[in-house]
Amino acid sequence: MEFGQKPNQSRRLVGLAGVVIFHALLIWALVSGLARKAIEVLPAPIETKIIEEIKPPDEPPPPPPPTLDVPPPPFVPPPEINIATPPPQHAITVQSTQPTPPPQPVPAVKAPPSVSLKIDGKRCRAPEYPSVSQRLNEAGSVVLQLLVGTDGRVKDAKIVTSSGYPRLDEAARKGLSLCKFDAPSEPAWGTIKYTFRPED
Structure with a gap:
């Protein structure tokens, strides 16, 4: 250009x-x-139809329940009730002319006699003072009843008055049950008192 x-x-x-x-x-x-x-993209028209609801067929009625022969209830006879009627007022009571025997006396149980008991240091050892009671400064007197046999030995022991401490009561009962006392002519109960004192 x-x-x-x-x-x-x-x-x-x-x-x-x-x-x-x-x-x-x-x-x-x-x-x-x-x-x-x-x-081309537009869809074809949709045709709708009303469809009637389909009803399920009627079910046949259930068969009647089988009839069972029920046996009659067992016969239970009514209980017999005997009512005691009082005797008529115009009845005559017959009393026997024989005297009633006197009641038999009940034999009395003879209690063992009581004897006085003394502790003899040669034949009796003092009850042992529990070490726990010593540490806790427990002290007191125990009153016992001892059943002494004809051989002088204790057959039974009961606590009459407590010291207030079960340990001391049991120690006195065990210790004094080992003692030997004067032999009575028959077994006899005796009362004895023992006192626990803390050692200084």
Whole structure:
């Protein structure tokens, strides 16, 4: 192209006309193609029908329950009730003329006699003072009843008065039950008192 010369106007117009025609054809192709696709995309109309509800067939009634022969209840005879009627008021009571024998006397149980008991240091050892009671400064007197046999030995022992401490009571009962006392002519009970004193 040479400077100083005007471009050809006809060529320019032909080029512009070609571009406009190309765009017009392009737009027409797009519009016509999209419209066809839009028609194809639309779903076919849906037909609806009202369907009547199907009822299940009527079930036959259940068979009647079998009849069972129920045996009659067993016969239970009513209990016999004997009512004692008082004797008539005009009845005569017969009393025997024989005297009633006197009641037999009940033999009295003879209690063993009581004797006085003395502790003899040669034949009796003093009860042992529990070490726990010594530590706790427990002290007191115990009164016992001892059953002494004909050999002078203790057959039974009972606590009459407590010292207030079960340990001391049991120690006195065990210790004095080992003693030997003067033998009585028959077994006899004797009362004895023993006092526990803490050692200084």
